[in-house]
Amino acid sequence: MERRQFRAPRGIRDVLPEEIPAWRLLEETARGLAHLRGYREIRPALLEEVELFTRSVGEVTDIVQKEMFTLQKGESALALRPEGTAGIVRAYLEAGYASAAPLQRLFHIGPMFRYERPQKGRERMFTQFDVEVLGSLDARLDAEVIFLAAAFFESVAIKVKAPGFRIARGELEVRMNSMGDGDDRNTWKDAVRSFLAPTMAEHCELCRARFERNVLRVLDCKNPRCKELNAGAPAILEYLSAENRAHFERVQEYLRVLGLPVVIDSSIVRGLDYYTRTVFEVHAPALGARSALCGGGRYDHLIAELGGPDLGAVGFAVGFTSTLLLFNELKKIDPKETVFDEGPALVFVVSAGEGLESDVFRLAEDLRKNEISAVYDVEQRSLKAQMKLAGKGGHRYAVVVGGDELARGSVQLKDLEDGTQHELARVELVARLRAGGV
RNA sequence: GUGAGUGUAGCUCAGUCGGUAAGAGCACCAGAUUGUGGUUCUGGGGGUCGGGGGUUCGAAUCCCCUCACUCACCCCA
Numbered sequence: 407m408e409r410r411q412f413r414a415p416r417g418i419r420d421v422l423p424e425e426i427p428a429w430r431l432l433e434e435t436a437r438g439l440a441h442l443r444g445y446r447e448i449r450p451a452l453l454e455e456v457e458l459f460t461r462s463v464g465e466v467t468d469i470v471q472k473e474m475f476t477l478q479k480g481e482s483a484l485a486l487r488p489e490g491t492a493g494i495v496r497a498y499l500e501a502g503y504a505s506a507a508p509l510q511r512l513f514h515i516g517p518m519f520r521y522e523r524p525q526k527g528r529e530r531m532f533t534q535f536d537v538e539v540l541g542s543l544d545a546r547l548d549a550e551v552i553f554l555a556a557a558f559f560e561s562v563a564i565k566v567k568a569p570g571f572r573i574a575r576g577e578l579e580v581r582m583n584s585m586g587d588g589d590d591r592n593t594w595k596d597a598v599r600s601f602l603a604p605t606m607a608e609h610c611e612l613c614r615a616r617f618e619r620n621v622l623r624v625l626d627c628k629n630p631r632c633k634e635l636n637a638g639a640p641a642i643l644e645y646l647s648a649e650n651r652a653h654f655e656r657v658q659e660y661l662r663v664l665g666l667p668v669v670i671d672s673s674i675v676r677g678l679d680y681y682t683r684t685v686f687e688v689h690a691p692a693l694g695a696r697s698a699l700c701g702g703g704r705y706d707h708l709i710a711e712l713g714g715p716d717l718g719a720v721g722f723a724v725g726f727t728s729t730l731l732l733f734n735e736l737k738k739i740d741p742k743e744t745v746f747d748e749g750p751a752l753v754f755v756v757s758a759g760e761g762l763e764s765d766v767f768r769l770a771e772d773l774r775k776n777e778i779s780a781v782y783d784v785e786q787r788s789l790k791a792q793m794k795l796a797g798k799g800g801h802r803y804a805v806v807v808g809g810d811e812l813a814r815g816s817v818q819l820k821d822l823e824d825g826t827q828h829e830l831a832r833v834e835l836v837a838r839l840r841a842g843g844v
Numbered sequence: 845g846u847g848a849g850u851g852u853a854g855c856u857c858a859g860u861c862g863g864u865a866a867g868a869g870c871a872c873c874a875g876a877u878u879g880u881g882g883u884u885c886u887g888g889g890g891g892u893c894g895g896g897g898g899u900u901c902g903a904a905u906c907c908c909c910u911c912a913c914u915c916a917c918c919c920c921a
Binding site: 413416467468469472473489518520522523524525526527528529532533534535612615616623677696698699700701723724725726727728729756758759788789790791792793794795796797798804806808809810818820822825827 | 845846873874879880881882912913914915916917918919920921
């Protein structure tokens with residue numbers, strides 16, 4: 407029988423204790439900002455029917471065609487969710503909010519799964535901060551969620567243990583566009599197609615493939631020659647209906663009210679089918695090719711598409727992996743150094759001599775009972791070795807339990823930072839530790 | 845799915861033209877007057893050189909296959 411070393415599946419990583427402070431930084435910041443704006447946390451299912459995603463995300467998208475982790479159990483074809491919106495809308499409808507209380511500000515933090523080749527900033531299991539406002543067409547909500555997305559990055563930055571650290575202007579860029587809706591979107595798409603068709607032979611190979619699969623993708627090709635050929639392509643903004651144009655302008659106006667600068671970027675074409683009208687991305691140019699930290703937009707017909715009334719909705723998702731990457735890239739801070747770093751136990755209980763296991767054990771639990779974190783050695787090490795462990799472990803205090811002291815009803819309390827040590831009555835220990843002195 | 849690169853100790857890596865080189869640093873463990881950490885000194889444990897096959901008197905080193913990881917592309921958080 408061969409013993410083998412198991413590894414986490416490809417593209418899936420463990421978050422180890424060392425990284426937890428950084429993760430809590432992201433999670434707690436997200437929660438705080440969301441709660442301030444009246445968003446409530448929702449935790450939808452991780453598994454959904456495959457069809458939920460083919461219907462919402464779109465049959466011909468990469469996500470559905472090749473990136474879903476699927477399971478077949480009995481009658482049902484299930485998939486680990488590749489994104490959050492579809493499941494949240496499904497839960498919203500299933501809970502009956504659509505008729506009882508249509509306007510719902512919701513958020514969720516949790517893992518998503520996509521079966522693709524892992525690389526920097528891209529994993530098969532990744533965590534997103536999802537924000538969704540369901541049940542309204544009001545342009546203020548577009549601006550509200552865009553602002554919330556931007557606020558997230560700024561807010562994370564200042565909670566890092568680096569005095570005065572801010573995300574500087576230029577390190578982040580909010581780009582937005584409108585994709586129109588229904589008729590104007592289709593006529594625009596057709597216009598783009600007929601504009602490109604004559605020169606398609608001169609485009610790069612990739613673009614020729616894009617032309618077939620998703621024409622709009624041709625527009626943001628980075629190839630210089632393609633860029634030339636794309637110049638003068640029909641802009642969606644010229645095709646917007648009066649209503650959609652007005653909406654787009656209102657969103658910009660509300661963002662001005664909040665003082666958030668955005669750049670209008672007509673090349674932003676979100677990959678999922680359900681987007682309508684406002685689409686936006688938050689980019690960190692410093693990250694180069696993989697610069698999108700956040701993507702979102704309106705999806706005004708998804709609720710109806712999934713069997714509910716025709717209510718508007720808008721939302722976004724922030725990737726935690728890319729956010730962490732950004733903070734590393736900026737090299738100004740270590741995302742692990744955050745206010746959420748709780749550090750090691752305050753006290754290391756040391757035994758000076760043999761046969762004191764029970765006394766050490768009892769003392770440690772006594773401290774814990776009094777809300778003082780404590781640990782102890784379980785290897786029967788020498789006093790010296792225990793002191794070494796206590797020092798290495800970064801504990802603030804060592805409490806030495808010895809035979810002599812035991813007889814006197816006392817212990818030795820040593821401050822490992824300044825090296826001072828005093829003997830004190832056992833009954834005074836908790837009070838002394840709480841007062842923070844030796 | 846496509847392309848490229850890398851696999852040597854727990855970690856980061858060095859190993860020359862194939863020839864007693866299985867190595868360093870860090871980490872770990874134990875000592876340096878018998879109940880006290882961080883610095884220093886000394887000693888020690890630990891590797892089937894990713895796996896399999898081949899060439900050769902001889903392979904960590906050359907060839908083939910395979911697996912894993914990384915990066916990039918498509919696409920995307």
